[in-house]
Amino acid sequence: MEKVERNLIEPIGEVNLNQSKLEIANGLNKFQLKMESLFLKKGYILLIIGFLLGRALILAKLTPFTLPFFAAVYLIRRDKAPLVLFGLIAGAATLSMINAAYTFGVAIVFLLLFRLTKSWVGNEIRSLPFYVFFTLLVGKLGKSFILTSKVTLYDGMMSGVEASLGFILTLIFLQSIPLITASKRKQSLKTEEIVCLIIMLASIMTGTIGWSIYDLSVEHIMSRYLVLLFAFVAGATVGSTVGVVTGLIFSLASVASFYHMSLLAFSGLLGGLLKEGKKIGVAIGLFIATLLIGMYGEGGGTLYKTLLETCAAVVLFLLTPQVLTSKLAKYIPGTPEYTAEQQQYMRKMRDVTAQRVEQFSSVFQALSNSFSTYDEPMDWDDKDRELDFFLSNVTEKTCQTCFKKENCWTRNFDTTYDYMREIMIEMDQNQGALTQKLSRDWDKHCTKSKKVIDAIHSELNFFQANQKLKQQVKESRRLVAEQLLGVSTVMEDFAKEIQRERDNHDKQEELILDALQSFGIHIEHVEIYSLEQGNVDIDMTVPFTNGLGESEKLIAPMLSDILGETIIVNSEESSVYPNGFSHVTFRSAKAFTIDTGIAHAAKDGGLVSGDSFSTIELGCGKYAVAISDGMGNGERAHVESKETLQLLQKILQSGIEEKVAIKSVNSVLSLRTTDEIFSTLDLAMIDLQNASVRFLKIGSTPSFIKRGDKVIKVQASNLPMGIIQEFDVDVVSEQLKAGDLLIMMSDGVFEGPKHVENYDLWMKRKIGELKTNDPQAVADLIMEEVIRSRGSIEDDMTVVVTHIKHNTPKWSAIPIQSYRKKAN
Structure with missing residues (x-):
């Protein structure tokens, strides 16, 4: 009984615990939303920043x-x-009432000057720094x-310095204020935006100069905390940059803080x-920098006090929630969070x-289905x-004026109708x-x-x-339906291809x-895109070897052994200058390869033939060989056959299935001209992976x-293209070895021999007698x-002869057995 109660109580306890966690998470989210609404949407963050900037000084005056x-x-x-102006005046009042009055006065002068000349200015953003310069x-x-x-030369120089700084700070604030106030910013930060943000944060912290807690300087604690934060999020480059910029601004605000720049820069690095080492490692870096710089020269302070300030900054850093650091890291290029955000x-x-492609x-x-109504047979009601x-049209012309109409269509309706x-x-x-x-x-x-019969x-x-x-019309609709279906299939396959992600092959790359490299290369x-058997795709950057073929002779054979299949160099972009690098792409070799031989002759030895031929590499391991024979001879037949092959090649390379491609070509040829040109x-x-072949013969010879x-004969019975708009394509499949x-x-060769009754037997015998491959x-x-048998070219x-053979690699694999299983 106790066991049963315990089994019932434990799930209840887990449910309560999960509910408590969920309530805490919801509470934190609500608190975060309220804080964002208070500080970002309502703008109180600008009030605080304005207060601190109102206190900030450069060169103490x-x-x-x-x-x-x-x-x-x-x-x-x-x-x-108005809220910002109130904060600036309040901050300036902590220095002196003169500074407060001065802040209010320059703000009023700026507003008057800006409003009076606004209509004359085309671009307000570009002109704003000049307004600030002249107002200051x-x-x-x-x-x-x-x-x-009175106004002395010194006063004029200091006025020029302050106006110049104001000009630059205006540009910086225009870049950085949107970064602070935008609550839903999704873009990554540019380098200049990061620097502007750092300058603004350092400028805000100068407003804390003179503040202390238990004799610990607030500006020192906050500046070190800022360096720790950016060093942890973005690494040594950004961390040291933050240290240098922050220390430089502090040294301008107070000469006594000049040594602090070295401490911040070194700790950031x-x-x-x-x-x-996570947060502990970054904190250790700050402690090491504090000890080294502190022992070298504390700048009038004690090492003990400096270490306490460092400890306070580290405590703040360790208390910083991971949500804040992760959110900040998403905006800085080079961080894993930024990369993950970009990938997402x-x-x-x-x-x-x-x-969208799937929708198309x-x-x-849907369009194909709407055109496919031709498959519905005509029912008896439609035929009747x-x-x-x-018959009504016939009777209207004949029976309506006949005196025996009533006898035929009233008394003998069925007999008349059947006749x-x-x-x-x-x-x-x-x-x-x-x-x-x-x-x-x-x-x-x-x-x-x-x-009646004549009618x-x-x-x-x-x-x-x-x-x-x-x-x-039905045939045309059927053709359009098949073509639309082919396009739909291609787009669907394309959508699936888009959704295929590049696999993570970091371990295999290493x-x-x-x-x-252990082999001395x-x-x-190295960048791996695919390790799928038969579809390997690897890119490498290697030093340029002045055409010695290192990629083909060494790297590809070693990859062949590591991956357990033949790898070849697919393409290589050599460096254009000495001691540069070449970009090489390695792909899987196909199981079979082909060699092609072509013999071609025009009628009567002419220059223009009505026959055209083409060999087309379609990708995905497929290879097409085609011959087209235009009707007749000469230029017109040549154009017809050539355009047929060109159109077929473009349609096949788009990914449309062969039968649909041929029907599309046929429809174009049959609708393009009224002349009897076929x-x-x-x-x-030919599939180069398994040597299977599909024959599509349209009015062609065996x-x-x-x-x-x-000798095996391959034939199919299909009419030539362009005769009728609709026809079925017979496909003959064979397995090659x-x-x-x-x-x-073409027919000129097959039917060329003279005094031959059976062309099939004659051609088989001649091919079987050949002693060469x-x-x-x-x-x-x-x-x-054929020409010798005919005596002329009529x-x-x-x-076109294609020789199928196994793909024998040019270079043998170089064994590296210790890596083979690991890479696979």
């Missing part, structure tokens, strides 16, 4: 921060300008004249270098792009309706002729039989033309880099596969044999 800050806020967030210059000179009744943004953009794919799919409409329907069907099937029996029967039934014949011509037009950089197409799609002493010869030819020699021998002739 200049106050260049007040007017630039007020002017920048007035331009960026005008509704908060006039205000400082006016202040000196009011207090001393050490803390950034030790950031791998890129994934979001990728998903949005893929979603669904649109094309068309027949009734046909006329039978006449229509027979005339439709027999090209307008009627059988003698039906003609005699109709003469007995109808007094105007010849007139049926005349109406039948329109009916047949209408039916033919409807059929063409292993490959170590393996190659210097590699600058083209044949002989297409072989092809032959020579495998040793055996290494050493096979694939022989494709060189594709170019085979093409030349077949062409020579038609355009083209032979």
Whole structure:
């Protein structure tokens, strides 16, 4: 019983604990939102900053921060300008009432000057620093004249210095104020924005000069805390920069703080270098810098006091929540958080792009479905309706004026209707002729039989033309539907390809880099995009070797052994200058490779042939060989066959399936011209991974596969392209083997031999007698044999011979067994 109670109580306790954690998290989120609303949206953060900047001094007497800050806020967030002015005056009043009056006076002068000349200024942001410069210059000179009744050269120089600083600070505040006040900023910080933010934060902290807690300087604690924060978030570079900038501004505000710049810069550098030790490592860097700089020269202070200030800064740093540091790190380039944020943004953009492509794919799919209504067969009601409409047109021209109309269509409706329907069907099937029996029967039934037959014949011509037009529309809709479906499929595949992320191969990159460098090969950089079997994709940056082929002869063989498959150099971009670097791409070698030989001749030895041929590398391990024969000979046939292949190549390379591509080419050729210009197409799609081949023969002659002493014939029955708009493409699949010869030819070669009854047997015998496997020699021998048999070239002739063989690497793999299993 106790065990059962304990089993019931424990889940209840876990639920209560989870609820408590959830309540605490919700409470923290609400508190964070309230603080953001209070300080950012309502602008009280600007009030605090204004108060501190109102107290800030340069060279113990200049106050260049007040007017630039007020002017920048007035331009960026005008509704908060009164709040900022109140903070600036309050901060200046802590120094003296004269400073408070001076701050108020220059602000009023700036507002009057800006409002009076606003209509003359085109760009307010660019002109704002000049407004501040002249206002501070006039205000400082006016202040000196009011207090001393004269203006000395020293006063003029100090006025110029303060006005110049105000000019620069205005530019800085215009960059940095949006970084503080924007509650939902998502962009990364630029380098100049980071520097401006650091200068602004250091300037704000100068307002704490003179404050102390238990005899510990507040500005020292806050400046070291700032350095710790940036060194931990962004590393040594930004940390040391923060230290130098902060220390420099403090030294300008108080000469006694000059030594502090060395301490801050050194602590930022050490803390950034030790950031791998987390917060403790950064804190240790500050302690080391404090001890070294403190023992070298404390600048009038004691080492004990300096260490206490460092301890206070470290305590603040350790109490800083990780949420704040992570949020700050997202905006600084080079940090892991920034990289993760960018990757998340890129994934979001990728998903949005893929979603849009999928939407377009669904649109094309819907359009394809809307055009696919041709598959619905015509029901009997539609057929009867068309027949009734046909016969009504006939009776309107004949029976309406006949005196026996009532006898035929009232008393003998079924008989008259069946006779006329039978006449229509027979005339439709027999090209307008009627059988003698039906003609005699109709003469007995109808007094105007010849007139009715003539009317049926005349109406039948329109009916047949209408039916033919409807059929063409259906075929066109079917063709459009298939093409839209092909485009939809391509876009869907593209969307899936977009969503494929680059896998993280950091470990494999390090292993490959170590393996190659341990072999004595210097590699600058390795980047792996894919390690999928048969689809390896690796980029490397290697030193330029003046064309010695190090990548092909050493690196690729070593990668072949490490990855367990043949790797080759796909592309190499050599350096354009000595001692530079080359960028090399390594890819998986295909299981098979092909050599092609071509023999080509025009009719009567002319220069222009109606035959065209093409070899197309489609990617994804596929290779296409095509021959097109335009109708006739000469320039027109050449243009037709060439354009057929060019159009086919572009459609195939877009990723559309072969059958749809051929139907698209056919539709273009059939609709492009009214002339009877046709083209044949002989297409072989070879997969270099498994040596399978798909033949699509459109009005072309047979092809032959020579495998040793055996010759295999490949043929299909399809009309040439351009004759009809709609036709089905027969696809013939074969499995090739290494050493096979694939022989494709135009009709001028296949039907070229003279006094031959069976071209198939003759061509098989000639191919079987060949004693060579060189594709170019085979093409030349077949062409020579046909020309010798005919005695002349009476038609355009083209032979394309493809030799399939195993892909034997040029260089053997170099064994590195210790790394092979690890990399895989």
